[in-house]
Amino acid sequence: MATPHISAAPGDFAPAVLMPGDPLRAKRIAEKVFDEPRLVNEVRGMLAYTGTVNGKPLSVMGSGMGQPSATIYTTELFKFYGVERIIRVGTTGGISPNVSVGDVIIAMGAHTDSAMNQHRIPGVNFSAVASFNLAQAAVAAAGDADNVHVGTIISRDHFYLVVDGQVQKLADYGVLGVDMEAAAMYGVAAEFGKEALTVLTVSDHLLDGSKDMTAEERESNFDGALKLAIAAAHS
Ligand SMILES: O=P(O)(O)O[C@H]1O[C@H](CO)[C@@H](O)[C@H]1O
Ligand SMILES: O=c1cc[nH]c(=O)[nH]1
Numbered sequence: 001m002a003t004p005h006i007s008a009a010p011g012d013f014a015p016a017v018l019m020p021g022d023p024l025r026a027k028r029i030a031e032k033v034f035d036e037p038r039l040v041n042e043v044r045g046m047l048a049y050t051g052t053v054n055g056k057p058l059s060v061m062g063s064g065m066g067q068p069s070a071t072i073y074t075t076e077l078f079k080f081y082g083v084e085r086i087i088r089v090g091t092t093g094g095i096s097p098n099v100s101v102g103d104v105i106i107a108m109g110a111h112t113d114s115a116m117n118q119h120r121i122p123g124v125n126f127s128a129v130a131s132f133n134l135a136q137a138a139v140a141a142a143g144d145a146d147n148v149h150v151g152t153i154i155s156r157d158h159f160y161l162v163v164d165g166q167v168q169k170l171a172d173y174g175v176l177g178v179d180m181e182a183a184a185m186y187g188v189a190a191e192f193g194k195e196a197l198t199v200l201t202v203s204d205h206l207l208d209g210s211k212d213m214t215a216e217e218r219e220s221n222f223d224g225a226l227k228l229a230i231a232a233a234h235s
Contacts, residue, residue, distance in 0.1 A: 007043050026062045
């Protein structure tokens with residue numbers, strides 16, 4: 001069975017899938033932490049691997065950038081490949097003054113400026129929230145680390161567009177950071193009665209650009225978030 005975007009065979013994916021935006025980060029994760037990783041998809045270059053970590057099955061696959069792309073892959077994994085939980089491991093731009101570049105954010109909920117969840121339930125502003133069980137497992141794995149933050153983020157459609165006053169207002173409301181996928185992924189998980197979580201590394205800060213990561217660092221500096229994501233995946 002193949003879908004329009006995934007050529008894997010039935011059973012090629014583990015019940016838990018780690019999902020970075022960048023397919024090359026998926027490859028790095030597979031090569032770095034998986035035992036015997038096997039390439040199970042390369043349609044459109046959206047690399048996916050399945051292997052084991054600590055003796056337990058695990059898959060990793062890129063989502064691409066933005067909520068439409070992430071929605072396609074999460075829908076196909078949940079609907080056609082028997083996947084039960086997806087943990088996004090991505091980067092985020094810091095918004096709260098309490099987070100710094102290199103810190104990790106566990107996103108309990110995701111505000112959004114996107115229409116992706118708007119039509120899910122007629123007349124309702126959908127609440128895009130993480131699986132409590134997965135969030136709890138990630139928080140437990142973080143122990144007393146003081147660079148791990150738990151709270152809300154915003155998933156925006158634009159990477160570059162600046163809306164006057166928006167970032168400061170989000171900071172005032174305690175929003176920790178911005179990404180471009182989490183809200184839609186939480187919506188898809190709710191649609192299929194499955195579990196999703198987002199664990200992000202702060203790669204840059206929207207209110208202080210002085211310590212922003214380089215493109216190379218964005219692709220490779222994810223060890224802390226990865227450890228929490230694997231703990232959640234196998235909880
Ligand atoms: O590092 P990833 O997981 O791709 O996440 C963030 O980086 C991309 C933008 O540079 C968007 O996909 C955003 O959500
Ligand atoms: O969406 C994102 C992700 C990382 N950094 C940003 O500034 N925005």
